[in-house]
Every structure is written in structure tokens, then in C-alpha cells.
Amino acid sequence: MNKKINIILASVLCSFNLMAQVDTLTIHKDKVVIDYGRNITHDAREVTGAVSTATSDKLSHKNxxxxxxxxxxxxxxxxxLQNTGAVWEDGATMYVRGMGTLNSKSPLVLVDGFERSLKELSSxxxxxxxxxxxxxxxxLYGIxxxxxxxxxxxKRGSLTSPQINxxxxxNMATPKRLPxxxxxxxxxxxxNEAMKNDGSMPRYSSAELDAFKNQTNxxxxxxxxxxxxxxxxASYGDNITFSARGGGKFVSYYTMLNFLDNRGILQPTGDNDGYSTQLKYSKLNVRTNLDITASPTTTVQLNLLxxxxxxxxPGTGVGDIFTAIYQVPAGAFPIKTERGIWGGTTTYGNNPVANISGKGYARSQTRALFADIHLKQDLAALLPGLTGGIKVALDNTAAYWDSNTKNFGYESAVLDLETGEKEFKTHANEGTLSYSKSVGSVTTHFNFEAYANLARKWGKHDLNATFMYSMDKIKSKGRNTGRAFMDVIGQAHYxxxxxYLVDxxxxxxxxxxxxxxxxxxxxxxxxxxxxxxxxSFLKNNWLNFLKLRASYGISGRADYDVNLFQDIYGSGGSYFFKNTPTSISGMKxxxxxxxxxxxxxxxxxNVGVDFKAWNKLSLxxxxxxDHRTDxxxxxNNAVSGILGMSVPKxxxxxxxxxxxxxxxxxxDKISxxxxxxxxxxSFVRNKIIEQNEEYRPYDYxxxxxxxxxxxxGYEVVGIYQSQEEIDNREVKQYLGDVxxxxxxFKDQNGDNRIDDYDQVALGYNSTCPExxxxxxxxxxxxxxxxxALFQGTGNYSKMLDTRSIYRPIVGNNTISTYYYENRWSETNPNGTLxxxxxxxxxxxxxNNSLWVADASFLKLRTLEMYYKLPExxxxxxxxxxxxxxxxxxxxLFCIDGIDIRDPEAIGASHPTMTQYAFGFNLSF
Structure with missing residues (x-):
């Protein structure tokens, strides 16, 4: 097995780092084929473009x-970049060479040559x-x-005896950096302190504070x-895979069945009659890939998934569940009252435990069927080196929701004005499950391709040419959702x-x-x-390969809403005609x-160099x-506001x-x-050249x-320590009560007032690191x-605005220990918050510089130990x-400056997870 080994020495943020990358363009002694898609492949050593590849050997270190x-x-x-630890939506965000547009930055994803999502695939x-x-x-992908x-x-079959795996x-996963x-x-x-700071009376008396402290009631x-x-x-799960591959003279095959499930981190979820409210996700993949030799000149590929x-x-949406966990204070209400009814108040929102256990459940089911066939014909009888083919794909995906929800009753503590004692008052009664079923989405995708390839060699000349026609039609549930694409492609490699190479x-x-x-x-x-x-002037014993390459060209993007080119009419009010007593609706x-x-x-x-030496080192x-236009x-800022209607883009x-x-x-290998x-x-930096920006009086x-x-945002220069300091400062702040x-804040324009004109650029890109x-x-x-695989980022910023952690008390939020210990107060004038x-x-x-954090990090993404039984x-x-x-x-761990939150996912949502896996692979 050929193992790819990588070393990179790079300077990151003025420090020396040893970095690594798994498979990219690799030059082996044997011929390696690089696939451009579009039925175009080239010998790796002759590639002039920028293509990187990771094989299953490297990917298999993580399922x-x-x-x-x-x-x-x-x-x-x-x-x-990771977004969340929620496994049902656990797809990472991907950028190819950073961000180059003001609109969608998503790359085009093709599976076996057709536009499909990675979400449906198993590892x-x-x-x-x-x-x-x-x-x-x-x-080659045009628009x-x-x-x-x-x-x-x-994966595909092979011309070997059957191999069964x-x-x-x-799997076990534990939450990271819980609040x-x-x-x-x-x-x-x-x-009480917050209300006193606002000039209001405190809510709790000394006796009530003692009751909280001593837990007497x-x-x-x-x-x-x-x-x-x-x-x-922790959450728990299983991943089971059965696969077989092999083949003979006429047919080779690869077939696989993969089942995985995950049982989430919510609790309690088993106190209900006949159903669970746990976050559970399961997925079954069944694949068959066939390669059929129909005749000496005809082959057929069939792929089915x-x-x-x-x-x-739970019947409560997952977002609402975590919002409540992050919002409700510890002293708001009990989980249940002495009568076994959920605690709650209208002030602090829903009981977090009741959100999980008391509102029924909802279940979504999705199914996706992907089928494609590829007929390839050797046409050498017509012209030596000529082949042709037709590819057809039909995909269908659908999602369905079963909702079985109910409302829960709750009691809140109120003060009895006659006795002066607190008592519980019931606000709602326990409901019963209400059933509903709906179709979430249905999408059909049809693709047709026809192509011809010509491969000719004569003397020192080598020519490969491709001509191709492609058509895609995508239709989703609803009106005005259809999209269609058409491509005609010609490509030549010499x-x-x-x-000496030309594409x-x-x-x-x-x-x-x-x-x-x-x-x-x-x-x-x-x-x-x-x-x-x-x-000849570079022939020697240590240099294996050296290539210079360069490319230039144009590609496109049009990921827009449908029918943007059409005028849209809407309700224009009501009108009366002649003696008609009733109005008639109009359009405008x-x-x-x-x-x-x-x-x-x-x-x-693009310009590049590929280098390999001593049969060990590659660079x-x-x-x-990338200059993106149109x-x-x-x-809005290019047309007067008196137009009277929405301004077109x-x-x-x-x-x-x-x-x-x-x-x-x-x-290397030593014995x-x-x-x-x-x-x-990689280092990537973008710059907005034009965006029809509104007028701003200062360049900054x-x-x-x-x-x-x-x-x-605003540049923070300190914290006011007294009213006298506020009154004596020449610069006045007009953003709110001070x-x-x-x-x-710093006065950026010297007008002795802090307002909208004092905002400046802070930090770096907040979405994709440079x-x-x-x-x-x-x-x-x-x-x-x-x-072991380590991965890190630099020149990356985040705005710290997570409720309760960085925005406490306001809006009836609770408060994090971090904020409480670092807040400014009369007794803690050196507080940083x-x-x-x-x-x-x-x-x-x-938005100000206090809340802009350096989100650069270094994570241990994968650590694996294994043992292969000897032959x-x-x-x-x-x-x-x-x-x-x-x-x-x-x-396993993350080194960063934020510390209390995962820099990739700082919001009030499902936490990211540290995952552990134990397993075995057997082949027969």
C-alpha cells in the first residue's frame, strides 16, 4: 500500500509551525490518473491545473x-469548519480557496460525476x-x-476473487465546553446588582437571598x-458496515450496506408513555456499483444508492430547547412543584426539562434514491483512439414529518396578598398528543450527458481531446422552484x-x-x-520530478433566486368604479x-510548482x-429612493x-x-472592490x-469608573444611557461625540479564516x-454575543460564571467586562472591540491507535x-484564546462534541 507522507514548515502568525496535508497531487513511479470529471482524466505528471486529491486510505482514519x-x-x-455537534445536521461548512464573492460561497459537489450532496453518503x-x-x-463546469x-x-469492483469486509x-461523544x-x-x-445599577429597586430582599443561599425553601x-x-x-452510537467487491471477465461489482445510529445527549427522555423524546438519528445506506463488459468494445457502469x-x-424544536437551557436562571422556578406539575413562569419562558419531556415528539424521515448508468463505446473502428459514451442519472429525495406534540401545564409561584406567603398558581393544564403529518420536501434531479474522447499518440506527440454535451433539470416541491442547466464543452490536452504540456x-x-x-x-x-x-541538464540521482505550471481562464456562478429578471406585480390597494358600492382590488x-x-x-x-526528491520528499x-466580476x-444605493417600488438588484x-x-x-520505511x-x-485574502455601497462620509x-x-464596531479604550469621569470627559457618547x-469608546473623527461615525474595522473575517x-x-x-491529525486557523475573528454568557441578565437571561467573575462593579473596579x-x-x-475575539485555534482533529493482525x-x-x-x-482538545466556547460554534446551540470510537475491521 502506497502511503502518502507530508511535511510542511510554515510561518503562522509570526511563529514556526510544523503542518501537514494528506493527499494532494502525488507523482508516483507508476501512472496515477487525475480525474477532472466531465469524463476527462489525465496522467498526474502531466496536469497543468490545481487539483488536490485525498484517497480512502487517508479518509478511513475517521468515520x-x-x-x-x-x-x-x-x-x-x-x-x-465545524458548525454544530448536532449529528442530523452535522455537515461542515466548506470553502474552496476562501471566499471570493458577496453571494453564495458554496462549491459545486459532484458524486460520481453528478451534482449530489455529501450528506447522503457514508464514509x-x-x-x-x-x-x-x-x-x-x-x-469545464461553466456557470x-x-x-x-x-x-x-x-468505490468500485475489481477483477479479483471476492473480498468480503x-x-x-x-461511538461515544461527550459535549465540549458546556456553558x-x-x-x-x-x-x-x-x-439585584443590575437593577441597582439601572437606578431601580432590587427584586429580592435579604431574607429571600438567604433562602436562595441556604435552600431553606x-x-x-x-x-x-x-x-x-x-x-x-455522552451520546452513544453504532456504525456497522458490510461490503463485498470482486469480479470476473465480464462483471465486477462493489456492494455495501452501512447502518449507523446516534442516541443523543438530552435527558430525561424515557418518562413518557410509549415514546422517547431523545435526539436520535439513524441512517441506512445500500449501494451497488457494477462494471459490465457487454462486448469487447462496450462497457456499462451502473450505480445505485x-x-x-x-x-x-422532542416536540419542542431543538433550537428552542437550547435557547431555554441558555436563558432560564437557576432560581427561576423548580423543575416540578410539590404536586408533580412542571414549574414555570411567563417571565422566564418555558421550563427546559419540560421542553424535552413534556411536549410530545416529532419524527422526520428522509429517503433518497440515486441511480445512474454510463454506456461507453470503443469507436476505434471509425477512428483510432476514439471512444464515446452516454450517461443518464435520475435522483429523487423526499422528507416527511410526523408531529405528535402537546402542551404541558405549569405552575408558577405568586404572592398571596392576604397572607403574604407565596403559593403556586396553575396556568395551563396538561394537553394530549396532537398528531399531524406533512411532506417536507421532494426533489427530482435528471441529468443527461453525451461525450466523445479522442486519444492519439504519434512520435513525441500525445493528444487527448474531449467534446461533451450535458443537461441538468432540478425540480423541487412548490412553485417556481425548477432549475435547468446546459453545457457544451470542448477540451484538449497536448x-x-x-x-511540454498545454491544456x-x-x-x-x-x-x-x-x-x-x-x-x-x-x-x-x-x-x-x-x-x-x-x-538533460537536470538529470541526476536525487531529483525524481520537477514541474512548473500555470493556468488562466474564466468560470461562472449564477446561484440566484428564480425569475429575478421578471417584473413582479402585487396588491395595489382597492378602487371604486362609477357607482359600484364595493371596491375592486387592484394590482401594481x-x-x-x-x-x-x-x-x-x-x-x-494560477501558477504552481511540483517537486519530488529522494523518493521520499514532495513539495x-x-x-x-481570482478577480470576480458581475x-x-x-x-438600492444606485437608484433614487423615490422610485416607488423595490429597486432591482x-x-x-x-x-x-x-x-x-x-x-x-x-x-520513509526503515526495515x-x-x-x-x-x-x-494556505493563506487567502479577499478584498471588496465594488458593491454599490451606501454613501459614508469617512473612508474608515x-x-x-x-x-x-x-x-x-466601536474601539473600546476603557471603562468609566465614576459619574465624575463621564461628566468631565470632553467626548460624549450618544449610543445610550452612560x-x-x-x-x-474612541472618537475616530475628532468631533467629540461617539455615534455611528465612529465605527471602524475590527479583527478579521468572521466566517472563513485567512x-x-x-x-x-x-x-x-x-x-x-x-x-494523528492537527488542524488550525489564523486571522480569524468572532463576535462574542452569546446570550447569558456574554449578554447576561438583559431579556431575563441568566448569567455565566465567566461574566459574573469579570464584571465591573463598585467592589471590583478592575473588572474587564x-x-x-x-x-x-x-x-x-x-459591536465593539471588547466583544471581537481572536478565534484562531489549533485542534487535535484525529488520534488513532490500531493493530493489524500479522499475516x-x-x-x-x-x-x-x-x-x-x-x-x-x-x-480531543483545542488551543485558542476564547477558552469557554468552541471558536467554531459559539452560539447558544447544540454543543460540539469530542468523539471516541472503538471497533474492528475484518476481511475474508
Missing amino acids: SINATNQLFGMLPGLQV EEIESVSILKDAVATS RGANGVILVKT FSYEF DFVDGYTYASAL PLFYPNVDWVDETLRG GNFSEHNR AYNNR LSLSGSASSILDPDDRWGIFPAIGAGWILSEE LTQLGVEGLTYEKSHKL AIDAFY ILVSG ANDGVVDNKGVEIALNWD NFTYHVGGQF LKRTGGSLNQLF RPGDLM IYYSFDLGAEYKGLGVY PRLTYSGSDNNYN KLLKRTGFLGGAKIFARAHD
């Missing part, structure tokens, strides 16, 4: 419910993942290629740890004397989303390469269509520049995006010991000229192995061809 979570740090140029069925980054590769292309190939994996909120007594004290003065009461320590999944949750491509691409008169676009590209290691033009609506154009320039460097932006946006990617790899070290590093206020998703303990790197380390000795307030503070809780022992069994046992952990 994931969603295949996107296998790609962290795997491919140079691919930025992968086990993936053979390789490739990233197409430059114009030579992406121009859909500008954001990069991700190609996924599934079985694997089992037990730490104060107890009931501390919350009550903090609320926990029903009326409770102390409930809602995080501990609603979230258990059935995907079935089910998601069970090599002279195994060293030419030209594609015409159309979309039904665009105006019928402007639907077609032309996307040319050219690439060139020079394999210097083939030249409410939205002008976009005149000349066109697609985004991405002008891509790949790419520098790129980006669809708001037209316009293709006026321009964004530049440029960067560098480096991958340095090393692998029975093999090891590898590898890394990848302008978003144009800065990066996408750049944070803006009191001691409030933030002090620096993305990884390094992996692996070693194996006589079957005993270890593997502003004073507590109950009524709110527009001065403190706006001698396998032979003794008489039936085993291979056996491996393993223990894995994912996201």
Missing part, C-alpha cells in the same frame, strides 16, 4: 455520520475526494464552477442546574516529448435562472506546464426585474489570483481574492518501521476596500500503528484475509 467531517485538514485549498463508500481549484479545471468543484468517487464501530452558569443565589444577587427559591438536568454526559434516515426529537478548454454554459436573452456564457481556459526533470408593479441579469465571472490565474506550491448586489459587484498554498510531504509526516498551509467607515464578512461601569493549516503524523511497526444591567445597554452591547496468524485461521482493531478520538 463520520456526515462525510464532510472527514475532510478537516485533508486537502490544500479546502477550508472546512465507507467513498474511494476519493478531489478538489478542482483553478480555471483549467473549473471552467457553476466559480466557487470550486468537489469531486467524490465511490465487515466492520463495527462503537457554566451561576447558581440561584448568585443570579438573584446579580439581578427550594420550591419557591430553587437552585436548578439546567445544563446538568437536561444534558447527559438507497439512503434512508430518521431523526427523532504533451510533447513527455515534458485548452472552451465551454458554453446556460441556466434557466437567467434572462432568456442572456442565458449563455462562454468560459475559456488555458494551462501550460514544463517538466524540467525530463531535461412592486419589483422591477433585473435588466440584463447575468452570471458572475471568475477570472482565475507542491500554488499562488493564485456579482449580483443590491441596487444589479450585477455591479467586484471582489478580488488571492493567496498561496503549500504542501510539503515526507515518507519494518514506516512513518510519515505531512502538512499543508467604508466596507468597500475591506474583506468579506469584516466586523465593524453610567459608571460602561464602556468608553490562514488554514494542518499537519499529520503517522507510524507503523509490524502492524502496530498510530496516526461592563456593569450588569437589567433594562439593557445600547452602549455596552453593541502468519491470519493464515492459521484459514478464512481471514485481514483483521484490524482500533481506538480513535476526534476533536
